[in-house]
Amino acid sequence: MWLLGQKTRRTVVDNHELLLICLVAIAAVGGYLTYTGHVAPGTDTTTRQVSSWQSSGSFSHNATVRNGTSAFPEGEVLEDRSVYLQRVAPVLDGAFTYTYSASNESDLTASADVFVQYRSVESTQNGALVYWEVERPLTQSTVQSLAAGEHIAVPFSLNVSRAAEAVRRIDSEHGQTSGRLEIAVVSQVTLSGTRNGQPVDTAHTYRLPIIPSQSSYRVENAGPVTNSGDRTVEAQVEKTYGPLWTLGGPVLLLGCLGGATALVYGRTTDYLTLTDAERRWLAYKSTREEFDEWITVGRADPVDDVWTTSVDSLVGLVDIAIDTDERIIESDTDSDFLVYTGDRLFRYEPPPEPRTDSTMGNSDAETSD
Structure with missing residues (x-):
């Protein structure tokens, strides 16, 4: 008894060549999937992180009330304010703190200088035009060995009233420029040694701008400034495929080859021939x-x-x-x-x-x- 009905055999006979081409093409796809999924999967290029580091520099500040008032008793410590009154608390005390972390073994030597910077700056289309700049040390250089996770702290103290007078006096020496007069506490951190096994010789600068007015001064503390970096390498890894690829490939290959074989056999043995x-x-x-x-x-x-x-x-x-x-x-x-x-x-x-x-x-x- 026939396994295929008359209509089905007529359809197969009328489209024999097209069906054979389709079966062979799908078998080729199945062969490719089988070959890549089981014989030669190939490789992918991946990027792997081998080390990383991160550093942070920040300022903290406070001012002690030296001329007491009804609102501020003498001796009170005002901490991390955005605005201080010059007559009440003319001296700004603070500290600069630097810390870093690294994923691998490191051996660094860090030095930190803290100084006050006076300058006259004018903004232009090409950036900032500095008419003059003067720096005065606030704290002697601090040098120490710095391991990952450790920090270095450098204190400073600045009489803002006197600093305001100094920046005006220096500008007067230069003929009273048209630039904006600026005062800033600046810390420069210099690093040398090895970090994550790589040599390091670099410096970072951190600024704490101070803007005086007639009766007060504003401290523009932007918070911690962080820097980071990493080192990566490229590696070749074997490609992986899902079950649809690894199982579907052999199924397509064997199924379509079997179908093509049956089609050729049916034509050559008159199995598909209609009387x-x-x-x-x-x-x-x-x-x-x-x-x-x-x-x-x-x-x-x-x-x-x-x-x-x-x-x-x-x-x-x-x-x-x-x-x-x-x-x-x-x-x-x-x-x-x-x-x-x-x-x-x-x-x-x-x-x-x-x-x-x-x-x-x-x-x-x-x-x-």
């Missing part, structure tokens, strides 16, 4: 379905003295029914198709339905899908 009887039956069934609206099943009684004409195809009988505006009667007794026009009877006898043969190459039949 003439099968082709006639399929053509009849297709026409019967196409013109079903013109056909009525009923009983056909014999009519005497009527000229009967046999028609070779159901399509021809449909043409007669259309031309004569009559319906086609499908006999419920012998399955013949009839068109009766009053004086003529047109008859079409459908081909017999093929039966299943025991020999595949000689089959005259099979039940349709």
Whole structure:
């Protein structure tokens, strides 16, 4: 008995070359997936971090009340304010703190200088124009060995009232420039040694701007300033694929190769070949379905003295029914198709339905899908 119905075999035969090309193409895709997923997956280039570091520099500040008032008793310490009153607390005390961390072994020597910077600056389209700049030390240089996680702290003290007088006096020496007069506590940190096994010789500068006015001074503390860095290397790693790739590849390869083999075998052994009887039956069934609206099943009684004409195809009988505006009667007794026009009877006898043969190459039949 056939494993495939007549309609299916006709579809396969009519599209044999296209189906074979598609199966081979999909098998090739499955082969590629199988090869890359199991034999030679290939490599990817990845970037791996081998070390990192981070440093932070920050200022803290306070001012002690030296001229007490109703609001500020003498001796009170005012901490980390944005604005201080010059007459009440003219001296700004504070400290600069530097710390760093590293992922690997490091051996650094750090030095920190803290000084007051006076200058006259004018903003231009090309940046800042510095008319003059003067620096005065506030704290002697501090040098110490600095391990990862340790910090260095340098204290400072600045009489802001005197600093305001100094910046005006220096500017007067230069003819009273048109620039903006600035005062800042500046710390310069110099590092040397090794960090994460790499040589280091660098310096960082941190600023604490101080803006005096007639009765107060503002401290623009932007908070901790951090710097960081890392070192990476490129490495080749084997590609990995998901189960859809690793399992789907062999399934596509084996399934499509099997399908292509079966297709070639079926064509060469006449397994997929349709007999003439099968082709006639399929053509009849297709026409019967196409013109079903013109056909009525009923009983056909014999009519005497009527000229009967046999028609070779159901399509021809449909043409007669259309031309004569009559319906086609499908006999419920012998399955013949009839068109009766009053004086003529047109008859079409459908081909017999093929039966299943025991020999595949000689089959005259099979039940349709």
